[in-house]
Amino acid sequence: MSRRPYLRKIERHWWLRHRRYVVYMVRELTSLFVALYCALLVDGLVRLAQGQAAWEGFVAAISSPLGVLFQLLCLVFATFHSITWFAVTPKAMPVMVKGEAVPPWTIVTAHYAVWAALSLLVLVAAGV
């Protein structure tokens, strides 16, 4: 009798083994587009600071078919990312009232309500 523990290596395609791991990987990948869109917004601010010519160039670039396609992709992925995040908010931010946990759906619904309110505010501010 000798001890010779055997460690099996994790497979390279471990994330294909179960749906929950695939969804996780998709969620991770979509965050890349959220970050890219943030970078685009920062770039817009920089161009705005550089003056009218730079700003108009920026607007022309994001209005081009490629620019619109990129923003549409970002919108789809950011929406997926937001929905999956809202779904887990009761875990990360549980609320206790008088010693009882607030039902998870109220926390999720509150997030959607704030999302809708902020979107409305942006639309109003943009004069739509």
Added chain:
Amino acid sequence: MNETIALEVLRYNPDTDREPHFQRYAVPYRDEWVVLDALTHIKDQLDATLCFRWSCHMAVCGSCGVMINGEPKLGCHAFLRDYRNGVVRVEPLDHFPIERDLVIVMDDFMAKLSSVEPYLLVDAAKPLGEGEHLQTPAELNLFKQYAQCINCLLCYAACPQYGLNEGFVGPAALALAHRYNLDSRDTGKDRRAEVVASNEGVWECSFVGACSAVCPKGVDPAAAIQQTKVSASLDWFKAFLLPGGRK
């Protein structure tokens, strides 16, 4: 009554095998049998050399965790009837070294569990004469679900972060740390933070959520870890932004 079901069990004998291999057994099918019953049948009737851990047969002791068709489960909590008309593939829990057959080496987990000091820590013990430590139902509700953990390690087998980086403190140990941090009688949160809020503590978690999905006791380690991230961040900001906050 002569129906059988096939079990493919991963075998590994450190004395004779270079690496693990599957061995197939035909076991009588019974509606009321769980996978642990099938393993016991193999050991008693077919092959006495098969090694596996078990004790209570009622999802309390947490000893019989195995991979069943790729999913971490308690052997006593998985009915054969759910795998009828197929092969039941039984392997030791993922991400742990195999001692022999289905028995894993859990030293790494035991060390991590100790490192979070999962028991009541108190700054100053109350003299016995002052009576018991009272706790309201509301205070109990804060941590009760985390106290259901039976250390079965299914969450570690489900967690890819633990599989990729064995330094990660991992779901059960972090959930139990959270359980004591939330306990109104405990004052050890700062002491546990050294491990819990370190890089290999909660920050190694990327919220896959598999730990909570596989827990047989309804514990939600993923929630515990995210809540710890929030409170560790708040503590960090307080320490750096408030006067006199830095220790």
